[in-house]
Amino acid sequence: MRGTIYTETTVYSPPEAFVKDAPYQLAIVEIAGGERLTVRILGEPVAIGDTVEFVERRCDVPFFRKV
Amino acid sequence: MSGSENITTLRWVIHCQLPAKNSYAIGMRPVAVAGIGKTPFGAFPDRDLRSLAVEAVERCLTDAGATPAQVEAFYLGNFAGPSFVGQNHLAPYVAAAAGISGVPCTRFEAACASSGSAFFHAVSAVAAGMYDMVIAAGVEKMTSQPTPKVAEILASAGDLGGEIKAGGTFPALFAMIAKRHMHEYGTTREHLAAVAAKNHAAGALNPLAHMRKNITIEQALAGKMIADPLTLYDCSLVSDGAAAVLIVPLEKARDFAGKPIRVLGIAQTSDHVALDRKASITSFAAVARAAEKAYRMAGIQASDVDFAEVHDCFTIAEIIATEDLGFVERGQGGPYAAAGCTALKGPRPVNTSGGLKAKGHPVGATGVAQICDLVIQMRGEAGERQVTRNDIGLAQNLGGSGATAVVTILGKS
Numbered sequence: 001m002r003g004t005i006y007t008e009t010t011v012y013s014p015p016e017a018f019v020k021d022a023p024y025q026l027a028i029v030e031i032a033g034g035e036r037l038t039v040r041i042l043g044e045p046v047a048i049g050d051t052v053e054f055v056e057r058r059c060d061v062p063f064f065r066k067v
Numbered sequence: 068m069s070g071s072e073n074i075t076t077l078r079w080v081i082h083c084q085l086p087a088k089n090s091y092a093i094g095m096r097p098v099a100v101a102g103i104g105k106t107p108f109g110a111f112p113d114r115d116l117r118s119l120a121v122e123a124v125e126r127c128l129t130d131a132g133a134t135p136a137q138v139e140a141f142y143l144g145n146f147a148g149p150s151f152v153g154q155n156h157l158a159p160y161v162a163a164a165a166g167i168s169g170v171p172c173t174r175f176e177a178a179c180a181s182s183g184s185a186f187f188h189a190v191s192a193v194a195a196g197m198y199d200m201v202i203a204a205g206v207e208k209m210t211s212q213p214t215p216k217v218a219e220i221l222a223s224a225g226d227l228g229g230e231i232k233a234g235g236t237f238p239a240l241f242a243m244i245a246k247r248h249m250h251e252y253g254t255t256r257e258h259l260a261a262v263a264a265k266n267h268a269a270g271a272l273n274p275l276a277h278m279r280k281n282i283t284i285e286q287a288l289a290g291k292m293i294a295d296p297l298t299l300y301d302c303s304l305v306s307d308g309a310a311a312v313l314i315v316p317l318e319k320a321r322d323f324a325g326k327p328i329r330v331l332g333i334a335q336t337s338d339h340v341a342l343d344r345k346a347s348i349t350s351f352a353a354v355a356r357a358a359e360k361a362y363r364m365a366g367i368q369a370s371d372v373d374f375a376e377v378h379d380c381f382t383i384a385e386i387i388a389t390e391d392l393g394f395v396e397r398g399q400g401g402p403y404a405a406a407g408c409t410a411l412k413g414p415r416p417v418n419t420s421g422g423l424k425a426k427g428h429p430v431g432a433t434g435v436a437q438i439c440d441l442v443i444q445m446r447g448e449a450g451e452r453q454v455t456r457n458d459i460g461l462a463q464n465l466g467g468s469g470a471t472a473v474v475t476i477l478g479k480s
Contacts, residue, residue: 007250007348009242010295011234015222016215018234026239028343036343038230048250061233 001054002067003029005046006036027052029064039064091364095194099320099327100477102131102313103439108277108306108427116152116208117164123309123432124165124204131313132324135166138313139198142189144175144182144205145431150220152208161206176431178224179380180335181205182310183434183464183473187335189314190475199319204311205436207429217305221430224467226341238302240342240468241381242294248349248383249296251398256296258401260287262382263300263424265410270421272411272451277306277427301382306427310436326446331459332365332476334358340470349398351469354391358463361474362393365459369393372476373456374415374444376437378465379422385409388463389417392474416454419444434464434473441477 008027011018018024025041029052042055042065052064091097104126106119120143128135143158154160158172175185182205189203209217218236225231230240248254264284270276282300290298313323320327338353339345346352362368369392377392379385386400394415395403403409409417420426420440423433441460443449457479464473 007243007247009239009246011236011239013238013293014234015218015236021234024234026234026243028243038233038235038343040233048246
């Protein structure tokens with residue numbers, strides 16, 4: 001599954017459950033048909049308009065990376 | 068079409084054909100705010116939720132020259148008392164301590180718009196003729212919990228199954244809103260910082276504000292990054308505090324001690340809780356819809372508003388609010404603020420109280436506190452912060468990332 005970054009942020013002040021992950025990038029991805037999904041980004045940071053692809057689900061959270 | 072559908076359609080047609088001026092729905096009574104009361108906002112380790120709420124209610128009744136025994140219903144806005152302090156059943160818990168007993172006491176929860184919602188429903192009940200004296204109040208006691216716990220409780224106003232599970236916080240959600248607004252309209256971090264500096268300047272003059280100090284745009288830009296592009300200075304404060312107002316029919320408003328201020332228009336609207344389900348994130352559809360309805364009810368246009376209190380939970384939220392309320396063209400909120408148009412001495416002052424940014428944001432108290440802050444200006448009691456044009460004031464209260472919106476327009480009666 002591929003999509004386009006609609007918006008993104010890097011979180012420096014995480015909630016307690018994600019302290020070990022910080023800083024991490026959170027994004028809203030627009031996938032085929034215009035549906036939007038809030039996801040985490042793996043690897044290289046992404047910007048609005050970048051194409052990303054689905055990598056895996058961890059604890060029911062979708063992770064995407066830059067294509 | 069069934070009979071009931073016919074009636075609904077007819078009512079809708081009648082409503083839409085009402086004259087634009089003061090178009091309350093048929094049968095509704097004009098309503099006024101006859102008393103206000105606020106505690107200071109801040110971190111008060113020695114104060115509990117109930118004592119804060121009772122202080123606001125007592126100040127409100129004193130202001131109106133009324134007694135607790137006269138109050139016919141008590142509507143309390145509170146977001147997360149059960150999570151912050153462990154107490155539930157908050158409305159009668161607070162009301163009885165303030166001497167209000169035996170009448171309907173109800174808690175309203177709509178995230179950061181909790182007391183905006185309490186106010187909307189209290190105004191509706193008085194307008195409908197159900198009661199002649201209703202108190203709408205709001206309270207939150209937040210500072211007794213450590214910051215990560217506060218963040219977790221606040222996050223429960225988002226969609227726990229999606230955006231929050233993925234690591235979202237409210238700063239992160241508004242950071243994503245800011246990034247998209249920057250992308251679509253060229254809004255800059257300097258625009259955001261200008262909002263922070265402006266609201267701190269107003270807050271510094273407000274004796275009840277949580278943070279009474281000026282900051283520079285450079286300081287705001289250099290602040291600790293919370294969620295890119297938002298720094299600590301783009302975020303509102305975690306505060307304790309309470310506020311209350313007395314709502315009465317306009318025809319009885321002169322019986323009270325406080326100078327009455329009329330509710331010209333009011334609307335509450337809703338949208339999806341999850342940010343990724345909203346049609347647009349650079350505009351809050353619920354706010355735009357509430358504004359349109361409130362303007363129509365008041366029989367005014369955006370350009371008639373003299374000053375406003377808007378929901379600056381984050382600096383970007385104030386920029387978008389000025390656009391959704393029609394003060395500026397879409398995308399122009401940043402330059403409008405940076406040019407000083409919304410400053411105390413500007414042509415349309417916004418957040419003369421210091422806003423959530425500097426006055427403080429005890430979540431459940433914010434909506435009613437905004438009404439108090441409008442009334443203070445409209446009575447001419449704002450001291451160094453007093454604006455010169457104060458005939459029509461507007462309050463905009465936002466819940467979560469825009470799932471609830473309340474817009475209220477007040478006028479000198």
